[in-house]
Amino acid sequence: MFPNALRDGRLVAAALLVVSTFALGVQLLNPPELVVAGGDDAALETVGYYFRYRDAIVVAVSAAVFGASAAFLALDAYPSDSEEKRSLETAVADSPEAGTSDGPGASESADETARRTRWEETAARLADTERIVYETALEADGEIAQREIVERTDLSKATVSRTLSNLESRGLLDRERRGMGNVVVLQ
Known part of the structure; x- marks a missing residue:
């Protein structure tokens, strides 16, 4: 997983997100004070908090890096249609049945192999509860009663239902x- 995250840029984006969050926090929570020494009595008085140009530039750059890395991580979490299409085409091309035309049974077998490969790749991209629910359906050859998922996993009915709603809204399954x-x- 670590080499894939590094290759995809997710690790770099996450590191930039952490660093920019820290820089923003330090700059915004600790603004510099403007102190004025007044006249003959030598009393120091705090006039207010003012950011210098350097501080404003650090805040602006940190905010831009924060926004860009957060957007990259958020958009990278869901595969694009072209990625799914490419993985499906690769699975079909790499399947042993590809290139053989032994009748209708061969194409059905190739379709099943490609579909199963796509499901396994999707399961590998999911995290935690979503992966558990998706893999449970995958083990049942892609079709399972919702109550069986609850029975086969240690998850509550509410957690399974909420997770299925999330997966369904992303187009990964239908109920x-x-x-x-x-x-x-x-799907």
């Missing part, structure tokens, strides 16, 4: 109403 319950179907 179909069947009878009294839902059936989860991977």
Whole structure:
């Protein structure tokens, strides 16, 4: 995972996010004070807090780096359509059935292999609870009752339902109403 994160730039973006957050915090929480020594009585008086040009530049640059790295990390979390299409094309091209035309059964097998490969790649990109729920559906060949996910995992009904809603909103699965319950179907 570490080499992939470094190659993709996620590790660098995360480091920049931490550094810029620290720099912003230091600059904004500790502004310089303007102290004025007055006349004959030699009393020091704090007039106010003013940022110097250097401080303003540090804040502006840190804010820009913070925004850019946060946006990169947020947008990088979800694969683009072109990435999914490319991974599907690679899976189909690399499958042993690719290039053989032994009738309709060969293309169905190639489609199943490509679909399973795509599901496994998607599962590898998910984190924590989402991965557990997705892999449980994957182990059931892409179709499982929602109540079975609750039974097979140590997750509560609410957690499974919330996680499925998140995955469904990202287009990774569908929930179909069947009878009294839902059936989860991977996309």
